[in-house]
Amino acid sequence: MKTLLYTLLFLGTILPYNLKAQSELSGDAGVLPCHLKENPLYQQERDRIYLLIEKQVHHLRGEMQNWKGDSSMKLITKSGSAEAFIRPNAACAASLSFLYRFGKYDETAVGISKKEMLQKEIIPMLRYMVRTHKVGDLKTEDGKAWGDAWQSALWASLMGDAAWYVWDELPADIQKGARNVVAHEADRIAADNPPHQLKLDSKSEENAWDSQVISSALLLMPNDSRYARWEKALQKWAMSSYQRPTDSTATTIVDNVPVSKQFNGANIYNDFTLENHDIVHPDYMGAWIQNAENDVYYLLSGRKPLQAFLYNLPQIYNNQKRLFLPDGGYCYPNGQDWAIFRNADWMPAHAAAVARFNDPEAVYFLRSGLEAAEKMQQRNQDGAIYAPGENYFPSAQGHLSYWLAQAWLELQFAQKELRPALQKTGINYFVDGKILINRTKNAFHSISWGEKIMIQLMPLAKDHIISPDQRNGIGSISVNDTLQRVVLKSVDVKETKNSFVVNMVVQHGKYIQADIRCESDADGQLTIREKLTALKDCSTNSVGTLSFGILNNPNWVYEKGSRTLKLDSQESNVKAASGQIYQAVAKSVKVDQLNFDMGAPSNVVYKAATKLQASRYTDVLVLNAIQGKHEWKQGAVLSENTVSITAR
Incomplete structure (x- = not known):
């Protein structure tokens, strides 16, 4: 009986808010509007991050090619349905759209005017992705359409974010296609239950990225009859990502319901560490930035963020920063199976900790990461941050510009100017x-x-x-x-x-x-x-x-x-x-x-x-x-x- 009561309380707080979101926040084009007020805080850091993104996008644009000679569809990789082919393109499209929508664009740094970038690159990239998804009419060159894969919810959310940034500029076929792709992946995730695993292979990162496509669905389809169901699922998936064993008995109220009533299994230890790739892995401890992205998109669209988005995240970051070194890179006490020179990748976490946790130590590491990223970029004339061979991950270059964009957006919501603090001994x-x-x-x-x-x-x-x-x-x-x-x-x-x-x-x-x-x-x-x-x-x-x-x-x-x-x-x-x-x-x-x-x-x-x-x-x-x-x-x-x- 008590469980039913808490469920009704949860629904009672979400449903009326959804109706308000649909009636008051819907844009003329049927998507949630993007509200971004000028914030004077951390302007220098934001300007430096923005320039990093522009130059990195300049590099990515150098990889741009027509698909099968058709200039209406473009991509930066070979054509295929797997992660190595879809994720870099989705992240690149989101980065291009970010530059089109936000900031003081410098076409000299990017290498193309905003108008040309929209018409010749953003729209063709989005068209390729919506048409080669399982709900589209084409297949990639491996003979398969992409979608319904272990990570395709993430790729779809990146594509959805790209579409949202430039929605009013998109042709009707891409608007429809983007909504179809995002709704398909969001429905798939919303109908499932979040997994959990504590030892060796935490499901925290997967749950967080799966939540993101539902967030994209809310942005693109606020008037859809599924909105309330999607938002409830978004809360569930985000909340599941970073729960500890002790959360099974926690009385803390999150989104109007005790944590213990939302517990479905732990993905992080009680000391806020987690295991992935069979080790305690700092990189995956930092994957909480995907929940923080949900938080940012609620803020951008004028909605009050769900508390689930930031649940346990300050404590995880507190562990992370104990493992950072003065250059903004990690010490890896259990070793590292990925590249180690990824200082720029961690900037969204620092920016979120500055803006949302008011953490002065994060300011120090944000600036350290900025300095390292700028030095890295100076080595490559085309603007690439990673040097050849420095990061073998297929999406390394493509996704980095998107992560930097998230750092820029996070800082827009900073609440106070903090003095950078050194780590305590x-x-x-x-x-x-x-x-x-x-x-x-x-x-x-x-x-x-x-x-x-x-x-x-x-x-x-x-x-x-x-x-x-x-x-x-x-x-x-x-x-x-x-x-x-x-x-x-x-x-x-x-x-x-x-x-x-x-x-x-x-x-x-x-x-x-x-x-x-x-x-x-x-x-x-x-x-x-x-x-x-x-x-x-x-x-x-x-x-x-x-x-x-x-x-x-x-x-x-x-x-x-x-x-x-x-x-x-x-x-x-x-x-x-x-x-x-x-x-x-x-x-x-x-x-x-x-x-x-x-x-x-x-x-x-x-x-x-x-x-x-x-x-x-x-x-x-x-x-x-x-x-x-x-x-x-x-x-x-x-x-x-x-x-x-x-x-x-």
């Missing part, structure tokens, strides 16, 4: 994520013992030096020609306000045990003690523990294309991507401003990378190298080493 312990970090005055320490066991120290500088290699601090051992899987057997954590001590027992397969003690102090020193013991008779082919990935890229804006390596007193210049190998018995190692002090002689190997992996060059520094074949009896100690790491 000290410990953050993510209990569910099994990650401990310590920000000191000049270094960032992290240790993780969940799906990935890693130990890292990075300087608090724009050059990270350390690459997020998933064997950092632990290394690898090969037994009988087989690289052994690393497994945690036990962990003991002690923390204070500014320091931590973690004792771990780790096994390399069933053969070698590593007893590891990791100490982080407030002065910025990280000390690792490791003892390797044979658990049974075995033969090792190679032992390479206490290893660290070293970034050494020829073209990254905060690297110089080489590393200065010092093994005791012997100094070398290691060129990026050179494949150079250095070996020595040394007590100390220095890589630029990172110092590794072993105190006693150790076999050290430094191997420079020869090729890109995950869009970066990662050299490998091994501080405990036992090369060649060795036989070990059960109980034998392979090595005992201590290394103290500092950033100077």
Whole structure:
């Protein structure tokens, strides 16, 4: 009975508001109007972001081509029905339409007049997408129409946003086609229930992007009889995206209903971390910007946003910003399987935190991201932010301009001018994520013992030096020609306000045990003690523990294309991507401003990378190298080493 009451209360608050939205906010063309008042706050940042978008669009326009020679339909990729073909085009169209609709357009920067861009590019791109969707009359060149796919709701929402920005300028066939595509995808999502998963593969991002197509349907079809049903589904999908296990009993009222009554499963941990790609993944923690986009479109159209859009988002961002470094990029305590030089991608999150959460630390990181993006763009004459090979994701260039547009729009709703604040030093312990970090005055320490066991120290500088290699601090051992899987057997954590001590027992397969003690102090020193013991008779082919990935890229804006390596007193210049190998018995190692002090002689190997992996060059520094074949009896100690790491 109580559940029914709450449901009626929810419907009672939504339905009358829908009627108001339809009667008072409908535009003459039958879409919700776009209200954007001038806001003097963060004008300099918005101007810089806008110029980034213009130049990035200039690059994207260079990829523009007629489809099958027909100038009435255009695209920037090959023709196909999958994500790599539809998403870049949808995001590009939305970026072009954004520039047409908003800001002080500079045709010199973009390379085309607004009128020509509309007629020769925006309309042809939208026509291609509406006609090749499943509700259209054509198929892409792989013989399939796009739509009803795992991510097609996102692509349709991007296309819908593009259409909404320039609605009054669109031909009737595209208006009708855009509505048909968006309604089809919105109906599909609205009829389903949001999934949930806590371990390894959170459904938070998918639920948030699925909600967006429903938001687009509301923008394009406010007079549709499905409006109330769509908005109810939008609230449900947005709310489901970032719920925690404790939300199952939460009494907080969101959109007039207790959270516990809206709970259908958790997608994030109680400590506001989440797992995706089998790790605690900062990139996917930041995917909440898709819920924030719903919030922006409600504000733009003059509606009061649903509270579900921002539920739990400030707390997630609070975790994210603990993982950001001074250049606006992340430390990745569990490693990173995507590109790492994505500083510009995170600007919508910072902008939303500035505008909607009033977070002064977000101002600092917004400006850091801006500086990095501008430096990145300066490398490429056509305006591309990413350099060739820097981000292998097919939609990287196409979607980036759209994300920057969202950052610009977010800042339009800033409420106060905030002084940028630096990150506070000290410990953050993510209990569910099994990650401990310590920000000191000049270094960032992290240790993780969940799906990935890693130990890292990075300087608090724009050059990270350390690459997020998933064997950092632990290394690898090969037994009988087989690289052994690393497994945690036990962990003991002690923390204070500014320091931590973690004792771990780790096994390399069933053969070698590593007893590891990791100490982080407030002065910025990280000390690792490791003892390797044979658990049974075995033969090792190679032992390479206490290893660290070293970034050494020829073209990254905060690297110089080489590393200065010092093994005791012997100094070398290691060129990026050179494949150079250095070996020595040394007590100390220095890589630029990172110092590794072993105190006693150790076999050290430094191997420079020869090729890109995950869009970066990662050299490998091994501080405990036992090369060649060795036989070990059960109980034998392979090595005992201590290394103290500092950033100077």
